[in-house]
Amino acid sequence: MPRPSGGRRRRLVWIVPAVVALVLAAVAVKVLTGGQGDVSNKNVEFDTAPPVAPAPTAAEPKTTTSNAKDPFADGFEWPMYGYTANRARYLPLTRDLRPPFNVRWKLTGSILLEFPPVICGKSVFLLKNNGALYALSRRTGRVRWKAKLGYLAASSPACSVKDSTVYVVLLARGKGIKAGRVAAVAAGSGRTRWSRKLPSRAESSPLLDSGRVYFGSEDGTVYSLDAANGNIVWTYKSGGAVKGGIALDGDGRLIFGDYDGSVTAIRRADGKRLWKTGTSGGAFGLKSGNFYATPAIAYGRVYIGNTDGFVYSFSTRNGALAWRHKTGGYVYSSPAISPVRGGTVYAGSYDGKLYAFDARTGNVKWTHRSGGKISGAPVVIGDLVFYSNLSKHSTGAVGAATGKLVWSIGRGAFNPVVSDGQRLYLLGFTTLYALAEQGRTAAGTLTDAGRKHRDAHLAAVAKRRHVRYLNARIAARRRAVARRLALRRAGAKVCFESGGRSTCRVPKPPVCFRRASDGRTVCRARKD
Numbered sequence: 049m050p051r052p053s054g055g056r057r058r059r060l061v062w063i064v065p066a067v068v069a070l071v072l073a074a075v076a077v078k079v080l081t082g083g084q085g086d087v088s089n090k091n092v093e094f095d096t097a098p099p100v101a102p103a104p105t106a107a108e109p110k111t112t113t114s115n116a117k118d119p120f121a122d123g124f125e126w127p128m129y130g131y132t133a134n135r136a137r138y139l140p141l142t143r144d145l146r147p148p149f150n151v152r153w154k155l156t157g158s159i160l161l162e163f164p165p166v167i168c169g170k171s172v173f174l175l176k177n178n179g180a181l182y183a184l185s186r187r188t189g190r191v192r193w194k195a196k197l198g199y200l201a202a203s204s205p206a207c208s209v210k211d212s213t214v215y216v217v218l219l220a221r222g223k224g225i226k227a228g229r230v231a232a233v234a235a236g237s238g239r240t241r242w243s244r245k246l247p248s249r250a251e252s253s254p255l256l257d258s259g260r261v262y263f264g265s266e267d268g269t270v271y272s273l274d275a276a277n278g279n280i281v282w283t284y285k286s287g288g289a290v291k292g293g294i295a296l297d298g299d300g301r302l303i304f305g306d307y308d309g310s311v312t313a314i315r316r317a318d319g320k321r322l323w324k325t326g327t328s329g330g331a332f333g334l335k336s337g338n339f340y341a342t343p344a345i346a347y348g349r350v351y352i353g354n355t356d357g358f359v360y361s362f363s364t365r366n367g368a369l370a371w372r373h374k375t376g377g378y379v380y381s382s383p384a385i386s387p388v389r390g391g392t393v394y395a396g397s398y399d400g401k402l403y404a405f406d407a408r409t410g411n412v413k414w415t416h417r418s419g420g421k422i423s424g425a426p427v428v429i430g431d432l433v434f435y436s437n438l439s440k441h442s443t444g445a446v447g448a449a450t451g452k453l454v455w456s457i458g459r460g461a462f463n464p465v466v467s468d469g470q471r472l473y474l475l476g477f478t479t480l481y482a483l484a485e486q487g488r489t490a491a492g493t494l495t496d497a498g499r500k501h502r503d504a505h506l507a508a509v510a511k512r513r514h515v516r517y518l519n520a521r522i523a524a525r526r527r528a529v530a531r532r533l534a535l536r537r538a539g540a541k542v543c544f545e546s547g548g549r550s551t552c553r554v555p556k557p558p559v560c561f562r563r564a565s566d567g568r569t570v571c572r573a574r575k576d
Contacts, residue, residue, distance in 0.1 A: 085374065086371070086372060086373050086374055086410065087369060087371055087372045087410075088370075088371040088409050088410050088411070089368070089369060089370055089371065090409070092349075092363050092368050092369070092370035092371075093348055093363060093365065094347050094348060094349065094370070094407075094408045095347045095348035095349075096347065096390075096391075097347070118170075119470070120169075120170045120186045120187050121169070121170060122169075122468075123169055123209055124167060124169070124468050124469070125166075125167060125168050125169075125207070125208075125209055126139075126166055126167040126168075126466045126467070126468065127166055127167075127168060127206055127207050127208060127209075127256060128166060128204065128206040128207075128253065128254065128255060128256055128293075129163065129164070129166075129203070129204035129206075129253035129293050129342065130253075130293065130295070130342060130344065130382070130425070131427075131466070133255060133256075133257050133295070133296040134295055134296060134297060134298075134344065134345040134346060135293060135295040135342050135343060135344045135345065135382065136344050136345070136346055136384065136385040136386075137344065137382070137383075137384035137385070137425060137426065137427045137428060138384060138385055138386045138387075138427075138428045139427075139428065139429050139430070139467055139469065140430070141429065141430035141469055142469075143430075144430035144431050144432070145429060145430055145432065145467070145472065145485060146485060147445070147454065147455035147485075147486075148455075148485075148486045149455070149457075149472060149483035149484065149485060149486065150483065150484055150485075150486050151481055151482070151483060152189075152471065152482045152483065152484045153188055153189030153481075153482045154189065154479055154480065154481045154482070155174070155182070155184060155189055155191070155479065155480040156478070156479045157176070157478050157479065158478055159176040159177055159178045159180070159478060160176070160177040160477065160478060161174070161176060161177065161461075161462075161475050161476065161477065161478060161479070161480060162177055162202055162424075162461075162462045162463070163175065163202065163203050163204040163253065163462070163463055163475075164204055164463045164464075164465070164466050164473070164475050165184075165204070165205075165466060165473060165475075165480065166204060166205055166206060166207045166214075166466070167186065167207075167466060167468055167473070168207035168208065168209045168214075168235060169186075169209045169235075170185065170186050170187070171183050171184065171185065171186060171192065171207075171235060172184040172185075172186050172189075172473060172480075173205050173207050173214050173235070174480055175201050175203065175204065175205045175216055176201065177200065177201055177202060178196075178199070178200065178201070179196060179197050179198030179199050179200055179201045179218055179219075179220070179221075180194055180195070180196045180197070181194065181195045181197055181205065181214065181216055181233065181238070182194045183214075183235070183238060184480075186468065186471075186482075189480075189482055193237060193238035194238065195233055195238040195240070197216055197218060197229070197231055197233070197240075197243075198218035198219070198220060198221045198222070198228070198229050199218075199220045199221065199222050199223050199225070200218065200219040200220040201216070201217075201218050201219055201251075202219050202251035203216075203217050203219075203250075203251050203252060203253040203254070203293075204253040205253075205254070206253070206254045206255065206256040206261070207235060207256075208235075208256060208275075211275065212234065212235045212236060213232050213233070213234065213235055213241060213275070214232070214233050214234075214235050215230070215231070215232050215254050215256060215261050215275070216230070216231050216232075216233070216254070217229075217230050217250050217251070217252055217253065217254050217263050218230070218231070218250065219249050219250060219251045220249060221245060221246075226248075226249055227245065227246055227247055227248055227249060228246045228248065228249045228250040228251075228265065229243060229244065229245055229246060229250075230243070230244050230246060230250070230254070230261070230263065230271070230273065230278065231243040231244070231278075232261075232275070232278065242277055242278040243278070244273070244278045246265055247265075247267060247269075248265045248266045248267035248269070249265065249266045250263060250264070250265040250266060251266075251291050252264040252265065252290055252291060252292060252293050252294065253292075253293040253342065254293070255293060255294050255295070255296060255302075256275065257296055257316070259274065259275050259276065260272050260273065260274065260275055260281060260316075261273045261274075261275050262294045262296075262302060262316075263293070263294065264286070264289075264290025264291065264292070264293075264294060264304055264306075265289075265290060266289040266290075266291065267289070268285055268286040268287060268288055268289055268290060268306065268308075269283050269284070269285055269286070269290075270283065270284040270285075270286060270290055270294065270302070270304065270314065270319070271283055272316075272319060282318055282319035283319065284314050284319040284321065286304075286306045286308065286310070286312060287306060287308035287310060288306035288307035288308030288309070288310065288338075289306060289307040290304055290305075290306050290307075291306075291307065291340050292304060292305055292339060292340055292341050292342040292343070292352075292382065293342035293382075294342075295342065295343045295344060295345045295350065296316065296345070297345045297350075297364045299364070300315060300316040300317065301313045301314070301315065301316070301322060301364055302314050302315070302316050303343055303345065303350050303364065304339075304343065305339025305340075305341065305343060305352050305354070306338075306339055307338045307339070307340075308326075309326055309327050309337055309338065309339065309354070309356075310324055310325065310326045310327075310339075311324070311325050311327075311339065311343070311350065311352060311360070311362055311367065312324045312325075313350075313364065313367065323366055323367035324367065325362060325367035325368075325369065327354060327356065327358070327360065327372075337354040337355040337356025337357070337358070338354065338355045339352060339353075339354055339355075340355065340380050341353040341354070341379065341380060341381060341382040341383070341395075341425075342382040342425070343382070343383075344382065344383045344384065344385050344393070345364060346385045346391070346407065347391055347407050347408070348363065348364055348365065349361045349362065349363060349364060349370055349407065350362050350363075350364050351383045351385065351393050351395075351407075352382075352383065353379030353380065353381055353382070353383060353395050353397075354379055355378045355379065355380070357374050357375050357376065357377060357378060357379060357397070358372045358373065358374050358375070358379065359372065359373050359375065359379055359383065359393070359395050359403065359405065359410075360372045361393075361407075361410060370408075370410070371409060371410030372410065373403075373405060373410045373412065375395075375397035375398075375399050375401065375403060376397060376398075376399030376401070377397045377398030377399035377400075377421070378397070378398040379395060379396075379397050379398070380398070380423050380424075381395050381396035381397065381422055381423065381424060381425050381426065382395075382424075382425035383395040383425070383426075384425060384426045384427055384428050384433065385407065385428075386428040386433075386448050388431070388448045388449050389413065389449055390406070390407070390408070391406070391407030391408060392404050392405065392406065392407060392413060392448065392449075393405040393406075393407050394426045394428065394433050394435075394448075395426065396418070396422025396423070396424070396425075396426055396435055397422060398421045398422070398423070400417060400418050400419060400420055400421060400422065400439075401415045401416065401417055401418065401422070402415065402416040402418060402422060402426060402433070402435050402446065402451070403415050404433075404448075404451055413451075414450065414451035415451065416446050416451045416452075416453065418435065418437045418440075418444065419437065419439070419440055420437040420438060420439025420440040420442075421437070421438045421439045422435055422436070422437060422438065423436075423438040423461075423462055424436050424438070424461070424462035424463035424464065425463055426464070427463075427464055427465055427466070427467075428448055429465065429467045429472070431447065431448050431449070432445040432446070432447065432448060432454065432455075433445065433446050433447075433448050434464040434465045434472075435464055436460035436461055436462055436463060436464040436475070437460065437461075438461050438462065440458075441458065441459070441460060441461050441476075441477055442456060442457065442458050442459065442460050443456065443457050443459060443460030443464045443465070443474060444456040444457075457474070459474060459476040459477075459479070459481065460474065460475060460476060460477070461475075461476070461477045462475065463475055470484065471483060471484045472484075525572055525573070528572075528573040529558045529571050529572065529573050531573075532555045532556075532557070532558055532573045533557075533558070535554070535555045536554055536555055536557065539554060540554070541553055541554055542554075542555050555573075556574045557574075558571040558572060558573050558574065559571065559572050559574055560572075
């Protein structure tokens with residue numbers, strides 16, 4: 049066998065490593081993307097009823113308060129992470145909010161804000177990452193009280209107007225202590241009503257329902273506590289850390305994901321396991337990814353993202369896989385759900401895209417490129433989907449049906465906003481902002497300037513629609529003329545019925561004339 053020349057040997061020296069590098073890169077991509085493809089199982093049941101809250105605390109918000117002396121004395125609640133017990137992150141509005149938005153107040157600071165606040169009555173409750181809980185005036189942002197409840201926190205609180213209590217789950221209860229705490233404090237004063245030490249760290253945003261508090265912890269324990277005194281009602285031991293929140297469906301199923309790569313449903317009454325399903329979307333399908341995201345429930349399905357890059361949909365009844373869709377990066381983002389276009393699920397990915405999935409099939413309706421990693425959960429407020437960009441420290445809003453960007457601001461990082469129907473409470477990196485529509489009062493009614501702005505906006509929209517209509521008519525006429533001319537050049541005949549007889553002939557030439565208004569020549573096709 050002839051030996052390779054020196055030139056060939058030199059080429060082999062860099063070709064072989066290059067080929068090896070390409071193979072390793074392909075293996076790495078396969079590892080990161082799971083080595084498995086999308087799945088859509090049409091046989092899994094789908095309830096066509098729109099997403100509604102299973103808990104009484106999640107009634108439709110009061111967005112008209114003009115009859116009240118204090119527009120913030122409306123008893124409104126955004127009581128927990130995800131707004132409702134099914135964690136759908138969907139606030140329906142009788143009047144959709146529209147930019148531009150003005151800053152009404154802000155709470156500045158230097159502590160990271162990772163999870164959004166909750167709203168109960170006249171107060172906004174914010175849990176900072178240093179374990180400090182703040183009670184703020186919804187109207188002015190004034191700090192009513194603050195309570196340092198632990199050393200670290202990575203969750204939203206939960207609150208109840210009826211019980212006048214705020215519930216918090218803490219990641220670490222003290223410096224150097226690798227164990228957390230759950231506590232209940234008086235909404236009016238910040239005084240601790242009860243507190244319970246946990247044997248491990250916990251960052252699961254609590255679920256409040258029917259006098260019980262539900263959350264998970266890093267040692268895999270799911271807790272059901274009596275909201276009145278913190279006593280343990282029952283516990284369930286999962287196979288992995290439960291870091292996300294727990295969602296509740298309308299049939300009393302508590303559903304959560306864990307770091308064992310499993311999604312589990314347990315009975316609300318006693319914690320008995322109803323079903324458990326695993327995933328195999330990790331490296332080459334040989335292992336599971338981690339479920340950090342809080343699930344969302346609607347249509348008889350649970351939707352949840354995984355670090356294997358997939359968004360999953362399972363049946364809430366038996367855990368059967370309905371669909372999964374692969375994104376281009378980790379999915380830490382908890383999904384949001386709205387009834388738009390028959391049901392749409394929204395989730396962000398570390399690939400920089402916000403995805404809109406068909407709730408039934410998992411087909412992608414649209415994607416929006418954000419220009420950076422999306423880590424937190426999107427939120428649907430009326431007909432807008434809000435998301436935050438971790439890479440760019442920004443927040444944007446897109447149309448729920450279209451994915452078209454309608455507003456953005458250079459503030460944000462993780463979870464974007466909550467709303468009371470009149471304002472947006474936007475989470476910056478270390479600052480909380482209250483935003484209101486330009487030209488509206490605190491009660492949401494238009495000022496004179498706002499009315500003028502609205503009328504000008506409506507007139508501009510009507511003008512744009514008229515221009516689009518005229519352009520469409522002109523384009524249709526030009527296409528008709530072009531078709532006629534093409535047929536005439538080819539000598540093709542057009543056949544039609546006239547007086548009971550069939551007639552075939554070459555199309556008549558178009559009629560052209562000079563338009564008096566602008567002197568342009570206009571041609572139109574004639575009827576045969």
